[in-house]
Every structure is written in structure tokens, then in C-alpha cells.
Amino acid sequence: MTRMIPHFVGGKHVDPTGGRVADVFDPSTGAVQAHVPLASADEVRAVIANAEAAQADWAATNPQKRARVLMRFVELVNRDMDDLARLLSSEHGKTFGDAKGDIQRGIEVIEFCIGAPHLLKGEYSTGVGTGIDVYSMRQPLGVVAGITPFNFPAMIPLWKAGPALASGNAFVLKPSERDPSVPVRLAELFLEAGLPAGVFNVVHGDKEAVDVLISDPRIQAVGFVGSTPIAEYIYTTAIGNGKRAQCFGGAKNHMIVMPDADLDQVADALIGAGYGSAGERCMAISVAVPVGEETADALAAKLAERVAALNVGPSLSEGADYGPLVNSAAVDRVAGYIQQGIDQGATLLADGRGITVDGHEGGFYLGPTLFDHVTTEMAIYREEIFGPVLVIARAADYEQALAMASDHEFGNGVAIFTRDGDAARDFAARVNVGMVGVNVPIPVPIAYYTFGGWKRSGFGDLNQHGADAFRFYTKTKTVTSRWPSHGVRDGASFVIPTMN
Template identity: 70%
Template structure:
């Protein structure tokens, strides 16, 4: 039985609030350990450590900070199997998928090694008579990240990497459902040479979230999770004068045009819809075939593929996906399938009765496929976050585009077609933040930014890429003139450089 406390001031510390939560192993339903739930006082202790350590770290030149990240990459590569095993056991995703989770986080750290370039300001000599103007990027101080259960390596690294590279101290509040990997990442950063107090992990629930939102020394907060919580964090954080970026829910559509390569489209839907048991904010949960012939052919091909999905324990290397994260999540997903049937959608494949032999207490859900889903149904409107794919038929391209644009979420979208004009028109007109053309999960690489539109995102700046360094820094502009015998006298009008 594992006991998780917190990581504060460069070491693991026990929780003192007296409150804990169970950490499950989804593949067999067993309790793997307990995690401490921080009090306001424990969060304050982490902030105090971070605030004390941050000035010296900010004074460390960007190149030396980058070297710490380089060493972290080396250590993380050596610990890859260990991290993937912890992640798979606590989240439920397969080990192969867990390694992908880690890798996408590592890629952002690789990008952050370029911090010296990203921290450069601008300089103009002779902007006015004897006047030079230059700008500086400076860290904010102590910043925080509140991250979800579904990517316990990737999202913490997306938040922490740019924050640390820019010279900030970072407080991570990961999901209490799978805290093992974040705790281990903190140790690897310390081993890589990161000063104690620069990366702190505070485990907890809403009490610690509220403490982060209200603490005056935390200058910025990044969040990934559901839209209702994103709205709450964004509103409360902004009202407390903090810089906040929040990424919420999704209902990602994939439009399949009549000319699409149907084999490619079906493969894409199976992987993007059911990978990681659908517990991805970029999962494709809505297929939009254009035209009756396209729809009939797509559903005909999908049914046997969904029926033959291999579901297994997280340690099974041949499994397509593993269990969902908790029993509560399992019951919620089943409830949505029940609702879809009640609403009149046609359940072509029913995974509610799936049971894993030898793992009967695990949190397993078979793949589900709905056809003839309509936009008024809740299973279309709401994020299910499970292995459930809905087919919404569109009579033509314009209707398919309109479905994507009318939905309240605008995280990711894809179109599958051989027609370059259609793809170009779709990319230009679709009101969604990340677009794939014959790519089902269009997660940008680390040197571009990640972020949705509409109720999928709150705030002006996205995750990773150049936006991350803008989010975690403030710009100072200096207008400078040295004495040179110029006698202007007093002026009472606004200065100009003309």
C-alpha cells in the first residue's frame, strides 16, 4: 500500500490535514494506496518555499536553466519504463499509451531547452534623438498548474516546463486519482539539478484548488479539465488579479466526405474514438459522414471493428485500451449510453455488459457505437469521456460544417477527404481551435500552441509553443537616454519620437 503525501521544498513530506483519498488500480479495482489532501496551510507552506527559492532561480541565466532541463530529459529517459508502469497502474491506460503520454510531455521539455531564445527581448537604437528602447521578458514569480487525471505526465510537463524554463517557481496540483507520476517527476527534476522549492507538488481536492486561487503570491494559474470547473477557476482566479488560462471540455467531430479513403477513415475513427478508452480531450467522439451512401458504408464497416476491439488490463501489450479511471467514471459512461437509447439513438454496438475474465472488479467498459444521433440529444451535446462514438449523419458538406460550428465546444476537429478545395475551405471556415486534415487527433507539436475555441478554452494564451513563454513572463519596456549635452527644457506635452 503506497502513501502519497506532497513534494515541498525538495523532498517528500507527509500530509498533515488528516484528510486522504484512495488511489485505485483500475485494471483490477484494488486500492493501490492513499493520497493526502492538502489543507490551506500546506499549500501556503509550498508557496513559501517556492517564493524563497524563486529569486535565485530567476537570476540563473536561461542557458543554465536549460541545462537542468537537458539533464531531466536524460533521467526521464532512464526512468521511462518505471514512469509508464506507475501511470498505467493508476490511470488504467495501456503501458504503450502511457509511454505516449510521457513522450508528448517530454517533447515540450525539449522545446523549452530553447528558453534562451524565447526569453530574448527587442532593441531599437536611435528610436528618438539620443534615445534607445528595449524590452525584457521577466518571470512572474510563483505560478501554479492544476492538471487532470487523463494525462498525469503530459499535462504537468506542459505546464511546468515553460514556467520553470522562464525562471518561475511552480506549484503543481495534480489529480488526486493518479498522483504517482507527478511525484516521481518532481524527484527527477531535483536530481537533474533543479533547486529545492522550484517544483512543488501539492496533492489535494477543491480545498487546495481554492487555496491556489486565493493565495496572493501565486501570480498565474494554468488548468486543464472539465468546462464547468474551467469556468469556475477562470472566474475566481481572474477576480483575484491572477493571469489564468483554462482548457475545458470537448466534443470533437470528424467529417467524412464521400471521396474520403474509407479504410483510412475507419482506422482513424477506431483509434481516435476508442484509444485510451476515450478519456482524451482530443478524442473523436462524433463521426459526421456526408451523404447517406457514405454514412451507410461507414457504419457498416465500423460495427465489426468496434465489436472486435481488444480490451484488457493495462499491462497487456496487445490490448487496444484498458479500463476507465474509476468505478464512478464507469457508471457515468454507462448512464450516458442508457440515456442515448432513451433519446432514440440507434445503439449498434453495446459495450455495457463487458467483463474482463480474471479482472471482474476492474473498471472496464466495452466500445459503444451509436448511429442516427441528432443534435438535440444530450449524448451529442455533452462530453461523455468514454469509449462511445456517435454517428451524426449530414446530408451535405454545408450541414457537416454547420454541425461543427454550432456546437458549444471547439477543441479539435478533423475532415477526411481527397479534395483539396474542400479541405482548405473547411480549415478556413470551421470555428474550432485545432484542425486535422486526414489527421484524426490534431494535437500540434511542441513548437506550436495547443488550445481550443468557444467553451473549450478560457483565456488569451494557449499551452506550449511561444504562447507558454508569453503566459509565464511579463514584458518590461525601457526607454533610455544618456546625458549628451541636450538641453530640452521642461515639456508639458506628450513625448513623441518625431
């Protein structure tokens, strides 16, 4: 009998009460390995009530004790790292090493959040007036929610949960229904680490569950990562219902390749950044922009050679460079983009369609695909493909390359490879993109800086992790305090207080 992945509510597994379920596949074989419930609106409301009941006591716990729970959680995740990575690989399809990286990048944010006692400090000014002091304090919002995507089933839930929990909030996670087991396991480890029951809850679902989280008045803030149309929908609906929202959408990340760049280094960087995790990363480099025809011709040749040598295989195969896509619908979507590229006149240098893996013929595999002579009007340039497809869009000069990255509707990440410090500095200052790499192909900031894209890659005023996360998950209260000497009276005043 196929297992049912439970909700995790109030510190325990909770079986679904509704009848709707979704299949959870093993992408390496194509077989259904589990079912996941799709919660009804009433089930989600019950989860929110449970979180609300637990939040006040957690908020009253001093920040140092909250931080110690996070410290213990890090220890437990490291203890179980290999098991978590295998579980993640079995549902997502990314390789074992990549799965460990997914978990590690989440843990690094938790490690940053252990410093919450410092990050939650307010400010104090003494003697702003006669006998008057002013101070501020950061306080939790209450119950907050995270709606997270399939492509990072550990990292992004932890990016959301870490600062939310450290700040004293209760957290409701709605993970992707495509790979839901690791989020449940993380909730179990938080409980083992000492987090009170009900402070971290996992509810599975689809749009019905999402619509409750972005409309129920008990939810004070919502964080989301996914496609741009859904990010925009969740953002506008949530703020329309009086909530805070930070919603991150699609991407089309460019790598500018200057004529002076080391092309072997560039080719290696593009292969890893373009095809790692089967291209199912919001920070994947999907557009290489070589400057000048000579640079473009040389780069295309090096990439074609490296693409031909890539090994696609089961997620737990030691020799695989990358594994399958998450499901058959993803394969069909990416294959459709490949055909569009051909139809619109791009030069196909490598076609990944129709690949089979011996012994895993039912798996959701797509080989590495490479296009050259791609123009900015083509769909494979304009739209996020989210698969193992890399395109070469040639630029005549530096200014054209800069404009291509800056003018695209997405502004998530961008990179430049060059040996010219002046060009790199100019590029970093002028490009209209939120995260920039200089000779770094995937510019995901370290945990104590913030992560976030611009334009239609991000909706909201504050980014993920770093100091921004604590600003997002707390509200500031400012107190003006006066302790007059006994017997001193100023009499009634009818003018607004000033610094005079």
C-alpha cells in the same frame, strides 16, 4: 499497510499534517493500491511560501543554465521511461504504449523549452530619438500554479511546468488525486537534474487546495485542464483575484467524412481516435459526421466490424487495445450516457456495458460502444461523455457537416477526411474550432505550435505550449534609455514626449 503518496515540497517528500485522504485505485483490478493526502488550506499556503522563497535565485539564474537543467531532465526521463510508463498505467489504466506516449508528448514540450534563451529575448531599437534607445525584456512572473487532470498525468503537468520553469518561475503543481504518483516522480527527476529545491513543488488535494491556489496573492498565474464548469470557475475566480489564467475545458470533437474519403482509412482513424485510452482524452474523436446516406451506411458497417474485434484488457496486457476507465464512477457515468442514447432514440450498434475481463472481474472496464442515427438534440451528441463511446451523426451535405462542428458549444478539435484539397482548405478556413486535422484524426499540434480550443473548450487569451506559453509565463518590461552628452541640457518640457 497501504502506502501514502507524499507531497513533494522544498526538494523532499513531505508527509501530510491533515487527516483527509483519498483512495488511489488500480483500475485493472478495482483494488485500492495507495492513499493520497488532501491538503488543507494551511498546507497549501506553506507550499506557496516555500516556492516563493526559492523563486528569486532561480529567476537570477541565466536562461542557458536553466535550459541545461531541462536538458538533463529529458535524459533522466528517457532513462526511466519504462518504469514511469508502468507506474502511470497502474494508476490511470491506459495501456503501456499509450502511457509512454503520454510521457513522450510532455517531453517534446520540455525539448522545445530548452530553446528558452531564444524565446526569452527582448527587442532593441536604437536611435528612436536623439540619443534615445528603447528595449524590452521578458521577466518571470514569480510563483505560478498548474492544476492538472487525471487523463494525462505526465503530459499536461510537463506542458505547464516546462515553460514556467524555463522562464524563471517557481511552480506549484496540484495534480489529479486519482493518479498522483507520476507527478511526484517527475518532481524527483527535476531535482536530480539540478533544479533547486523548492522551485518545483507537488501538493495533492481537492477543491480546498484549488481555492487557495486561485486566491492566494502570491500565485501570479494559474493553468488548468479539466471539465468546462470547473475551468470556467477557476478562470473567473483567478482573474477576479488579479491573476493570469489559461483554463481548458471539455470537448466534443467531430470528424467530417466526405464521400470521396478512403473509408477503410477513416474507419481505422476513428477506431484509434475514438477508443484509444478508453476515450478518456480531450482530443478523442467522439462524433463521426459522414456526409450523405451512402457514405454513412458504408462507414457504419465498417465501424461495427472493427468495434467487434477490439480487445479490452488490463493496462499492462500486451494484447489490449485499451484498458479500464479510471474508476467505478467513470464507468457508471458513461453507462448512464449509453442508456440516455437508447432512451432518446439513437440506434445502438455496439453496447459495451457489462463487459468482464477474466481474472480482473473487479476492474473498471467498459467495452466499445457505437451509436448511429444520432441527432444534435441528444445528450450523447451535446455532452462530453469521456469514455469509449463513438456516435455517428449523419449530415446531408458538406454545409450541414461544417455547421454541426462550428455550432457546437465546444470548439476544441475537429478533423475532415477527404481527397479534395479545395474542400479541406475551405473547411480549415471556415470551421469555428481551435484545432483542425486534415486527414489527421487527433490534431494535437507539435510542441512549437500552441494547443488550445475555442468557445467553451478554452478560457483565456493564450494557449498551452509553443510561443504562447512563454508569453503567458512572463511579463514584458520596456526601457527607454537616454545617455546625453556631457553638459547638454534641454531644459524642462511640459508636453508629452513624441517621435518629433
